Amino acid sequence: xxxxxxxxxxxxxxxxxxxxxxxxxxxxxxxxxxWYRQFPKQSxxxxxxxxxxxxxxxxxxxxxxxxLINHASLTxxxxxxxxxxxxxxxxxxxxxxxxxxxxFGQGTRLTVV
Amino acid sequence: GQQLNQSPxxxxxxxxxxxxxxxxxxxxxxxxxxxxxxxxxxxVLLIALYKAGELTSNGRLTAQFGITxxxxxxxxxxxxxxxxxxxxxxxxxxxxxxxxxxxxxxxxMVKP
Numbered sequence: 001x002x003x004x005x006x007x008x009x010x011x012x013x014x015x016x017x018x019x020x021x022x023x024x025x026x027x028x029x030x031x032x033x034x035w036y037r038q039f040p041k042q043s044x045x046x047x048x049x050x051x052x053x054x055x056x057x058x059x060x061x062x063x064x065x066x067x068l069i070n071h072a073s074l075t076x077x078x079x080x081x082x083x084x085x086x087x088x089x090x091x092x093x094x095x096x097x098x099x100x101x102x103x104f105g106q107g108t109r110l111t112v113v
Numbered sequence: 114g115q116q117l118n119q120s121p122x123x124x125x126x127x128x129x130x131x132x133x134x135x136x137x138x139x140x141x142x143x144x145x146x147x148x149x150x151x152x153x154x155x156x157v158l159l160i161a162l163y164k165a166g167e168l169t170s171n172g173r174l175t176a177q178f179g180i181t182x183x184x185x186x187x188x189x190x191x192x193x194x195x196x197x198x199x200x201x202x203x204x205x206x207x208x209x210x211x212x213x214x215x216x217x218x219x220x221x222m223v224k225p
Binding site: 041043093097100103106107 | 148
């Protein structure tokens with residue numbers, strides 16, 4: 001398989017602050033990574049597609065100014081939740097594809113207080 | 114985005130029993146993937162299917178890619194307590210790059 005590492009695994013932040021989540025493909029290069037959000041007892045909801053060297057593609061209803069994505073290298077994509085509010089509290093997961101199979105990071109539990 | 118229809122939504126079974134879950138779609142997919150997610154973790158790939166009609170096993174797990182390319186099933190034989198978790202199917206359309214469409218998940222609970 002392939003390894004995708006996500007950091008941090010959990011974070012608690014104050015309302016109004018920004019939080020950055022990193023997603024790294026450790027043993028392969030990924031021109032495309034995906035960011036998902038998951039609510040309790042629900043499936044994964046695609047937020048955006050992160051493209052190396054170009055702008056991310058956001059799904060309908062996802063605020064691009066709120067969820068900033070940067071894919072500066074072939075092994076790293078970052079998601080920054082800006083001016084976080086309690087309603088942004090959720091489980092965020094990234095994935096990268098290799099050989100047509102998607103591999104996921106461990107997820108990040110964000111709690112905004 | 115669009116979701117696949119995955120059923121059942123949840124199952125509560127006795128240890129040792131076999132389990133079956135399936136996904137259906139109105140669209141054709143080129144690849145079907147099955148994942149397991151433990152609480153607080155990201156999904157882990159269990160089985161990948163690439164050809165219509167393909168039947169693939171991974172230990173006690175068996176999955177098939179439907180002939181119509183619009184469905185897939187996952188069977189777990191002789192379930193054990195560590196099988197507990199949420200199982201997701203995912204379909205990939207080659208015309209959509211590497212983007213996956215996910216099922217709603219099947220929550221499996223196993224009673225020892």
